[in-house]
Amino acid sequence: MIQDSSYLLPGNRNGILLIHGLTGTPNEMRILAKGLNKAGFTVYSMQLAGHCGNEEDLCKTTWQDWYKTVEDAADFLAQKVDNLFVAGLSMGSLLSLKLAADRPEQIKGVGVLAATFKYDGWSIPFWVKRLYFLLVICKRLNLFQKKSFTEKPPYGLKDERIRATVSESMLSGDSAAAGLAGNPLPALAEMQLLAKQVKKQLPQVICPCLIMHSGHDDIADIKTNARLVEKNVSGPTTFTTLNESYHLITIDRERREVINECISFFERIAADNSLSSTPQEP
Template sequence: MPVLPGAEPYHHQGTEVGVLLCHGFTGSPQSLRPWAERLAERGFTVSVPLLPGHGTRWEDLRLTGWQDWYAEVDRELRALRDRCSQVFTAGLSMGGALALRLAAKHGGDVSGVVAVNPANRLHGLFAQSLPVTRHLVRTVPGIAGDIAKEGAVEIGYDRVPLHAAHSLRTFLRLVDGELPQVTQPLLLFRSREDRVVPAADSARILSRVSSTDVTEIVLEQSRHVATLDQDADRIIEESLAFIGRLATGAGKEGTTARG
């Protein structure tokens, strides 16, 4: 199945400092492309893989699960480690959960994590009934496109296959149990208004990681897909500063900041 125009994976070979960006559930690398290109302009080696089942049609997503999505970013991380002396993981929404699990599982091979509106669980009665509902209902309306900025568009599915949503629920519960294994510096962005992932998810993540170098930044002008929204430049500049600080070996013994 052809990839949707604009949803292609992105790769750039640069310095020995690599950044792996992970997109969200039902989304594509397009939601991270401006961020990836700015990192590349600064000379970093950058990889934004297209997760299996994404970027084509929702019927393809129905045939995949969290093991497929995680395996893809795990392969990309290993490939970056072969080429780079340091690697950072980053992601949006489910991509933030993927980035955190990579940090938990790979330890010292990940130098830091940047998470934008990271997901920690599926919420509400809908999530609780998924084990049964997925056998009765194929899809529900999509979650893509929660952006405040006028004219900004996210390439994502207009339907969510419930078999894939159930797999996501399983994955997020798994990651929650592994969060204490995350010890790397963490930069977390949270939108004040987010119609997809509530603030409770970020709070839960911050309460469970073992990182001591932690910064939380609240985005006042963006909704869920903040990487394409009005705070996109702030995400880029703050992440560049975060990576630059750690890549140069400065400030690794950081303190916890809240903003």
């Protein structure tokens, strides 16, 4: 049975919904969540459907199931705040962008952290990059559905100390703490379908977007992922390139910079919204 690892950190009337990545857990957002909460924000770090269990649990779900839990989490947090923001890591950033596209009146800003439309970083084997498009076809034909793509070091982390801690938890089977060691092919196929849908909807994102990505991302190349978002969304963008991190920027060496950039970004939007909603004297 999957346990719910979501957590709510109460704060002011500005709320931020945090969304983890594929095979990940809310734990990968915890440092960011605490930093945002310390700055005053109400933070809800949610758990995607099928996650924090085993591979079989994950493979029972679709991207629509993942997104439904995002919508439910947004509804939950919206009851507690006046301004609602969203930020996601890796695949979580795609779900964040879709939420912003679907709810332009509700979502005031998006944190796009290490956006991942496809696995094409420098650590991904050449054959995986070339055959990635076949995943959806294999799922439709029910081929190789018991297989997984197992990540190799550096596991998205440049900081060797943190890498050792995370990999130990992940390889021990503690999926609630550090996520799954493998990426089941059916789940990767669902992610590809999600990416296709989000690409179509990027022009519908009209709110400000903070895009943060490592220039040395081992999982998702900055040019084909983060720059894709920057080029296609309709809202104003702020782009920050990190140079001392790999993919998991919320827990890697520049995690404090990620926290500070997010705080400044969301505080600025909240302040602008406050000014615009203040009645003007005649």
